[in-house]
Amino acid sequence: MMDETSAEKLGSDLGTGSASRWLPWIGPGLAGFVLGFYVVAWCLTTADYSEDDAYNLGVIRRSASHVAKYWLETSVVSSFFEPQTNPSRETWHRGISMYCNVFWQKLIGRGHPALERIPHLAWVSLWLAVAVLLLAAAIHDLSRQSGQPAPVPKIQFGWSALALGTMLTLNSWGFKLLTHAFVDDVPAGLCVLAGVLFLIRRGRTSKLDSAKSDAMMPATAATFGVFCGLGFLMKDFYLLWGPLGAAFVLAVLVIQEFFGETNPKAIRRADRGKEAGRPISRAAHGGLWFRWSLRVGLFCVGFGAMMGLKMGWSYVELGGVMENPARYGANCHFSGPRPIDENFPFFLYGSKAYTSRVAMAGSWSNAIRLALPRACSYLYMALSQLRPWWMLLVPGLGLAFVRFKKLPWRTRALLAFCILSWGAYIAFFLASLGVAFELRYWIVPVTLTVVVGTVAFLEAYRSWDQTRSAAKARRRGGVTLWWVVAGLLLMLHGGLWDPSLFFVKEGRPPIHSPDGMKIAHAVQGDEPRAILIDCWGAHGFYREYPQSRIVAFSSFHLPNLDREKIDRLCNLYGVTCALYPIGDPSIEHLKRMGFSERFRVKDDVILVRAFQPEEGRKP
């Protein structure tokens, strides 16, 4: 319910006539419609051929087909640490969202490219909705706490939500997220952001600012843990959100305890303690460590329950709790002395070096010496591309600097979340545990920062607009506004330096021509025959021909294999055909190793080889 003052204010803002009520909404309404149209169009119609997206679509299509033996099945061999069965259970991208996609694919059947992207549209819509709700929570608190006489007018909230949606979608980073319809980053990020929303909204009441309403309940911490754990159920990378989520809980507790709003319970407790002769701090924060430990512990329980679920599921299906080959891939990628990388065919050389970084590099010092420059360069690449987004922290920090005492704990918490998440992600990637240049991994820090930046812009505008009468307040509002303008200029500078960041880019086309892939698939023949394709082209091929068995082998390593190793590789996986782009050095090498050229289609070469299944070959 809106109180009288609010109603009067809103009435004076919007006018009382019916036309003057809706006229101000024409602008944001139309802009929102256009934004929504683009979001839906990109989500549903823009095909993307990036490696992971194409591969995941192939896995989904195969798993939904009648040939699949497992719930989540792949028939692409893309790592060569050990010989593996083909087809096999999917290990790279095992997550709930993948199962949702398989289920949906079974419902609609093959041949509906727009329909099969509906789950992605749902995830994206929920993600944007959660971002807007985070903004609403922060703005609501600001309007109560910063001494403003009225809540934020709805029209201002409308424009702010529109700005938020635009910063999250209408740019090259957003375009990648919207068009990568089959990767698991949006659903995983959504889970964590929904948890953050739950954490900061829990117990909020519009009329009472009692301690009970704002204090974090133990169940809230546990539920936040479940949300973060759901992120891990969606994507293995979100294991990071175990420690990071605990840090979030701790940050909220610290902010509430030491920088929170007036806490009547704490005051009463302090008064009682003072009367009893106890030190004020101890009396006010009696049982502090217990309460904090309990909440952090319960977060871990919630997260651990979800983690246990996924690990148990992996153990039952794969025989290990964490069977993602990415862990070996990271060892090779970061600490492998070139030419050894994650595509190196270890089993053909009888090497087990991929199992540890020390074995890979020879010593710890070598491993660090090799990994650090690579991690730093990837991080630099990512941060420079994400400049317009992390620079939004500047107005957020400006707001905190100028009006820290006036900020409600939720805004402070959001700001702390931003700093913690950027810091944790940077530390994670610097530790060479993942590749930073995959910008979709950064969805949570970017979303939180855009929310905080939008709040800062709005608050600066309002304080400047509404406190013009008082000189002191005007000065304060002006300083805030200058901070925000400085942040905006920095952000624009980031964009102007590399304008492509603000321009939408086209999706990547497939590497091989449709006719080349079609002919190669026909030449390959039915199972158990397999096709050998270069790494980059294999995933585009797989999304079109998921029933096919594929060996995705790097063109970088193939020319180094001798006849014995090529024969072993091909016989093991039943390779009868190879597809490489014209000019690839693998083509001439394969011809020397017993393949013969059969077709040339546009820029593709198709080679064939007699089918020679190896004795005792795994199916």
Next chain:
Amino acid sequence: MRLLTFTSMAGVLLLLACSQRDGAAKNTVLGGIGPLGSRPDQVESFLRQGGQLWKALVENGTLAGGDEFWIWPAEDVPLESTGTPSVPFRIHWRLRPGKDFPTGDIYYCVKINATDFVAAKLEAGTSEGILDCGLDTRQISGEGVLPQYLMILQSDMKPASNVLLLPVRLQR
């Protein structure tokens, strides 16, 4: 009124003349080969006879290749590169009597050694037509007579038409 009638008649005559001219142009497109009859023996004899520069491959007294289509060049000229990356040429194709249009994808292939160079894709729909093809001079160069045919995309990958032998002179 008279002027209107006169103008209309003149317009009709002009249209008729243009249509005749189009017909002549179509015949010219066939390179003096002329319109073929629809009887199979007429086409077979025409293909056996060949042209000045092209001929159809004959083995054991019959046309070599598959029995789904007949093909012959739309123009009796050698395939020569003119400095462009692609050498365009046109092939006349016809579905043989009693045959339905095949369901698989159909490609026009030029064979060099053991490799089929795909020069065009035949779209389904009609029973006769002219196919625009192109040879990529970045991949093919030299001089010689190259066998060419239509191929249906299936596991055995055999020709689906008679095999044409066309002289080719290509430079990178």
